[in-house]
Amino acid sequence: MNPVHASAARMIGTMTMAGLVMVMVMPAPVQAVDITVVGSWTEFIDQADLTGGAGTNLTGTYTSMTNVNIVAITNTTGRTDNWRVDIKRVDTTWDGSLRLSARRTSSGSGTGRITGGTSYLQLTTSDQTLFSGRGDRFDVSIQLRVTGASLTLSPNQYITTVQYTVIDMP
Amino acid sequence: MNRVIRPILIVLVLSSFPAGLFAAEIGTSAVTFNLQQISEISVTGSPTLTISSAVAGQQPQPVTDATSRYAISTNGTNTRITASIDREMPVHTSLEIRLAAPGSGTSLGYVTLSPTPADVVTGISHVASGSRTVTYRFSATTAAEVFSASYTVTFTLTD
Numbered sequence: 001m002n003p004v005h006a007s008a009a010r011m012i013g014t015m016t017m018a019g020l021v022m023v024m025v026m027p028a029p030v031q032a033v034d035i036t037v038v039g040s041w042t043e044f045i046d047q048a049d050l051t052g053g054a055g056t057n058l059t060g061t062y063t064s065m066t067n068v069n070i071v072a073i074t075n076t077t078g079r080t081d082n083w084r085v086d087i088k089r090v091d092t093t094w095d096g097s098l099r100l101s102a103r104r105t106s107s108g109s110g111t112g113r114i115t116g117g118t119s120y121l122q123l124t125t126s127d128q129t130l131f132s133g134r135g136d137r138f139d140v141s142i143q144l145r146v147t148g149a150s151l152t153l154s155p156n157q158y159i160t161t162v163q164y165t166v167i168d169m170p
Numbered sequence: 171m172n173r174v175i176r177p178i179l180i181v182l183v184l185s186s187f188p189a190g191l192f193a194a195e196i197g198t199s200a201v202t203f204n205l206q207q208i209s210e211i212s213v214t215g216s217p218t219l220t221i222s223s224a225v226a227g228q229q230p231q232p233v234t235d236a237t238s239r240y241a242i243s244t245n246g247t248n249t250r251i252t253a254s255i256d257r258e259m260p261v262h263t264s265l266e267i268r269l270a271a272p273g274s275g276t277s278l279g280y281v282t283l284s285p286t287p288a289d290v291v292t293g294i295s296h297v298a299s300g301s302r303t304v305t306y307r308f309s310a311t312t313a314a315e316v317f318s319a320s321y322t323v324t325f326t327l328t329d
Binding site for chain 2: 045154160
């Protein structure tokens with residue numbers, strides 16, 4: 001019998017004499033790990049991005065600054081509190097031929113540790129794990145990259161949102 | 171001895187998080203890929219066309235030159251190339267131009283050049299094409315005056 005059941009049984013025994021027993025076993029409050037993401041990326045593409053002027057196509061690959069996003073993982077229970085960060089696209093006016101990728105370019109700082117995510121991960125509209133760690137981490141740098149741009153795309157603003165989700169692990 | 175049985179109502183609510191469910195928090199970052207209209211065209215070549223003889227009893231034969239080339243890049247839809255010259259040709263002479271289609275669109279064949287821009291290729295969409303042939307054709311009748319002049323041909327890629 002686990003502690004929860006034992007406690008419930010004792011309460012049932014105690015309250016039997018009163019004729020009415022209400023036993024509610026509430027879970028202990030869960031401490032939520034927080035994630036903070038700072039920064040956004042806007043890339044302007046024009047004729048200067050042709051590889052060789054008229055007759056040529058676009059460069060095709062565009063890379064953000066190495067710290068276009070700064071991520072912080074906070075409110076952990078300590079350096080043994082494991083978590084992972086998943087990432088995905090939430091499209092507004094994105095085009096499927098544009099391939100957006102992300103990678104971690106720094107480990108940041110903090111009492112915990114961080115692993116994975118240093119190679120580009122192509123984002124989809126479903127969550128994928130970018131990196132994981134334990135304990136609080138601050139100033140984790142993320143770089144974004146777009147490939148697949150070409151003149152087949154019509155002039156437009158292609159907009160998507162990169163969504164980071166931190167998941168507290170047992 | 172009589173036993174009194176008391177009704178007992180037990181409401182047991184056990185609430186706990188299943189093992190597979192973890193707390194999650196979300197952060198977001200916007201990405202905007204701002205693709206501008208791109209319409210680039212370039213032309214190479216400075217041909218010389220000379221009519222110096224004719225068969226007796228006939229009009230002079232036109233002369234052609236196909237050494238010039240053009241290149242184009244556009245992400246527009248249904249764009250066109252127009253061509254014009256900086257001034258009128260002398261009477262009884264004609265300068266025409268023909269551009270090969272850049273893999274997208276339709277060449278209108280030989281088009282007479284004048285100071286008014288005229289369509290030479292239409293219906294061009296989303297293309298990057300280099301080294302397409304430009305052909306000039308110069309014609310004159312026996313009524314034309316002898317002359318020698320240079321003309322500037324202007325190509326425009328437009329919606």
